[in-house]
Amino acid sequence: MDAASAGPVKLTGEKIVYGGLNGEFTGIHIVNLLLTLVTAGIFRFWARTRERRYVWGHTALLGDWFEYSGTGKELFIGFLKALVVFGALFGVFYLGGWLAVLFAADLAQAQILTPLFSLPGYALVLYLTHFGAFSARRYRMSRTFWRGIRFEQRGSPVTYANRAFVGFLACVLTLGLYFPYYALRLRAYELDNLHFGTLSFHFEANPRALWRPFLLAWVIGAAFVLGIAALFGPAYWTILQYAPNPVPPEEFPRVLALLPLAVLAGYIVLPLAWAGFSAAMMRHIAASTSLGGLRFACAATGWRLFRLWLGNTLIVMFTLSLLRPVAINRSMRFFARHYAIDGEVDLVTIGAAAAGPRSGEGLAGYFDLDALPG
Amino acid sequence: MxxxxxxxxxxxxxxxxxxxxxxxxxxxxxxxxxxxxxxxxxxxxxxxxxxxxxxxxxxxxxxxxxxxxxxxxxxxxxxxxxxxxRRRAWGGAIRWVGAGASLVAALGLFLVFAWPSAADLLAQFLPESWLDRLGQVTASAVAGQRPHCTDPRAFALLDGLAGRIAEASGRPKPEITVVRQPVANAFAMPANRIVFFSGLIAEAQHPNEIAGVLAHEIGHLERRHPSRQLVRQGGLFLLVEMFTGGSSLGAFGASAVSTGYSRAFEREADDFARATLAQAGLDARPVAGFFGRMAAKEKAREKDSILPFGLGGSLDYLSTHPNSAQRAAAFAEAPPGRAALTAAEFAALKGICGTQ
CATH class of the missing domain: 2.30.29.30 (Pleckstrin-homology domain (PH domain)/Phosphotyrosine-binding domain (PTB))
Structure with missing residues (x-):
């Protein structure tokens, strides 16, 4: 052991460094798109792996890059597993819905019976989305290295999905007011079960601290939605009268000419309100997290987060996602710029973690969830 | 080193x-x-x-x-x-991507070349009760919540005309529904059903145009196009659902009939319509007029449309029956015959939705 590197390391406002280059990353992305196209989509698991290797490999702490060691083959096998199990499950619900239609006594009964299959189907999708998101996290963390030590996400996808499912229902029942609790409970489960090697993260949040920014966002959002409903409700009713056929021109509601304007306003007002709350939550989550003697801090503000989101949305939209890497780079630089680590840790006391799952991200690959921002 | x-x-x-x-x-x-x-x-x-x-x-x-x-x-x-x-980095990928892509390609080839005939075969074994229910479901999806047009005299004329045409081809009379919808189109549904939109009756300028459309739709029924289409698209839909993890039962029924039949199906229905009208002694040439007006509309729309690929979101006859000009020409060469309805009857038929 070298004298220089032994003993505790002291960090003061240490930043994560992101060095991804737009041109280089876009080059990788374009090749990915082409190969995905000519292989009927199969290459996308390898494409995703190449992207992650680039992003992880250009993110550094204390001068050492992170490393993504996952492979496309692992993602592909995970996808195939999910396809077999859950494709079959969806087939059952889909065919079940049709059999209900075919065997019902009459059309009215069929209309009652079909939701008996489609509603559990939707619930299953919701449940499995969270189950898959957590499994994917477990896989990704196990393939993330820093200085030869891997991360480990412990905890059970079942517990996580249960919490998410119940929390989602609570959000619906409280018209969204439960959301800060819901979000923090999920982050708590993720972070309290996260390890770097043998060193465990800890998370202790206080949802009440988020009440004020959340209520502000909620009130703005509710006012906007009510305004839109009052403005376009009658027009929607007219369209409903004709559905699924188009409304004849002479009865076409004139107010719909305002729709593009309302959509545009929605693209500004709602994300702006949400960004204020999101930034408050990011700051709170960072401040509530510790790793051994290390503390985290986040300096993101709502306005900066909104600008990041707006820029990324425009970049992805106007280039039909050709420049998605630019958006990812922007998000990563935002992350690097706004987070800081303080405190002391004795690296020698950290040991290696378990190897983690053998194949990857089955359900998340199936639902096409992705880990990268932007 | x-x-x-x-x-x-x-x-x-x-x-x-x-x-x-x-x-x-x-x-x-x-x-x-x-x-x-x-x-x-x-x-x-x-x-x-x-x-x-x-x-x-x-x-x-x-x-x-x-x-x-x-x-x-x-x-x-x-x-x-x-x-x-380099060998290691790409070797594994090439093997797995190759296997995966070959599988997808094989599936694609099966869907394009083998699935239509397999689905046709399957459709023949569907029980009559299932076809009846599928007909009900798709009819209600296409008609939506719109009121039906039921003027007794006019409806009897249309129903009688459908009966004459069906009889000439040796088929049972189809069940006709007229939906108040200012769009010119008609659909054949499984289990011998035809749904007319009232716009088609309003736009007709000669009774034989309506006879031609009836004969065309009966042609679809004779060749079992609706149930074949349902099975073909149902299978595709199931596969897409499985691969994408979606679950949307509802949209399917309407999409299966409104995306339109293949050109082969349309040609079969047209050939059947001309033969049946001739059999019934009815003049098929006015039908060319109907297609001619549709062709003019088609041209006007191509000129006006700012969207590519004819994406206008419309449900009229054109959107489900392209190539009007060619089809008009085939009808124009049909042998002469009688009018399907008298002028007075045709005027009465126009009032099928009551006073509009």
């Missing part, structure tokens, strides 16, 4: 200064005192990261890492390792 580097042992995230040297086919890693830490076969080394000045290496499957900080050694190592690395 040797130089400086940093060694991470994979047991703790602690950097260790190391001397690196390539001797023979191995990379030997020694500490400052010259004691051997590890020896890695070059064939066993994975490239973790490659920057202009530094190189990060791993022993395959292991967690120890070597960071080569000596630029010369890094450059030499990358040359020594390159061939094997």
């Amino acid at each position: 040797q130089g400086n580097g940093i060694y991470f042992d994979g047991a703790a995230p602690v950097p260790r200064q190391a001397n690196l040297a390539v001797d023979g086919a191995a990379l030997s890693i020694t500490d400052a005192a010259g004691a051997i830490i590890a020896r890695w076969d070059l064939g066993d080394i994975d490239l973790v990261d490659h920057r202009p000045a530094t190189l990060t290496l791993a022993r395959r499957g292991g967690e120890a890492r070597v960071k080569v900080t000596d630029p010369e050694l890094a450059a030499g190592l990358i040359v020594a390792l390159r061939a094997g690395l």
